[in-house]
Amino acid sequence: MEAELARLAEARLEKLWFVTTSDNVTESAETLAAAVGKDLARPGPESMKQPPEQQQGLGENFMMCSANAQAKARTKRLMTLRKLVRPAAGVAGGGVMVRFSKEARKRIPEATLEHIREANRLDTQLHEAARALYATRRAALLRDGRVQALPRLPEKFKPKLPEGQEKWLQRDDELARRDRLGISVWGQEDWQAVRNPKAAGVQRPGRREGERRAPQEERDGEL
Numbered sequence: 001m002e003a004e005l006a007r008l009a010e011a012r013l014e015k016l017w018f019v020t021t022s023d024n025v026t027e028s029a030e031t032l033a034a035a036v037g038k039d040l041a042r043p044g045p046e047s048m049k050q051p052p053e054q055q056q057g058l059g060e061n062f063m064m065c066s067a068n069a070q071a072k073a074r075t076k077r078l079m080t081l082r083k084l085v086r087p088a089a090g091v092a093g094g095g096v097m098v099r100f101s102k103e104a105r106k107r108i109p110e111a112t113l114e115h116i117r118e119a120n121r122l123d124t125q126l127h128e129a130a131r132a133l134y135a136t137r138r139a140a141l142l143r144d145g146r147v148q149a150l151p152r153l154p155e156k157f158k159p160k161l162p163e164g165q166e167k168w169l170q171r172d173d174e175l176a177r178r179d180r181l182g183i184s185v186w187g188q189e190d191w192q193a194v195r196n197p198k199a200a201g202v203q204r205p206g207r208r209e210g211e212r213r214a215p216q217e218e219r220d221g222e223l
Contacts, residue, residue: 002121002122003067006122006126009122009126009131010126010128012180013130013133014131014133015121015125017035017131018032018035018137019130019134019137020130020134021127021130021131021134022034023131025066026063026066026150028134029062029066029150030147030148030149031134031137031138031141031147032188033058034060034141034146034147034148035137035141035183035216037146038058039148040057040058040059040062040148040150041057041058041059042057042058042149043055043058043063044056044057044058044108045060051052057151059148059150059151062150063150063151063152064157064184067153067157067159068159068160068161071159071161071169072157072159072161073170074168074169074172075161075165075168075172075174078168078171078172079168083115101176101179103179103180103182104179109157130147141217207219
């Protein structure tokens with residue numbers, strides 16, 4: 001039954017005029033633009049209403065919209081996950097911050113990952129089929145010279161966020177830094193540093209009982 005469902009799903013994918021996954025949004029956007037014949041350097045309909053010196057190409061406009069969306073998603077995720085902070089066992093006043101990141105996912109037990117793979121076997125198979133189909137179609141567009149690279153954002157670009165949400169990006173940056181260092185046990189001073197990263201500076205807080213060492217610290221020494 002499962003094999004038949006997989007066969008039918010993959011057959012449906014083949015009939016879709018465009019298929020992609022969320023593995024690489026920027027590359028997918030380039031491929032989609034090529035598939036529909038859009039010139040990424042040409043201003044879009046809304047941009048054409050602006051004076052010539054203020055007009056943006058479709059590619060630049062997409063990159064800005066994408067950056068704004070990602071920034072909003074980061075703030076929303078952090079504001080949600082902060083509710084999952086729980087006391088750390090044996091550490092007075094401490095806590096474990098659950099953060100959705102590559103570093104955090106690496107710490108998921110293999111038994112848990114295997115259970116997830118088993119429970120999503122059909123979805124995984126379909127995802128791999130979609131990736132293969134996308135790769136084949138993108139390769140054809142590249143051979144034809146139809147794929148344009150999206151431009152890079154200006155270095156001074158700042159995402160547009162609702163008032164008061166900029167601080168959450170700074171907090172997420174500080175959490176990411178601590179996550180890379182392998183900091184998993186938290187005290188009150190840690191929370192204060194995350195709430196106000198600029199005031200706290202970039203010094204690494206002292207290690208506490210129960211806090212594991214980061215792999216790069218094992219290699220390079222204390223950061």
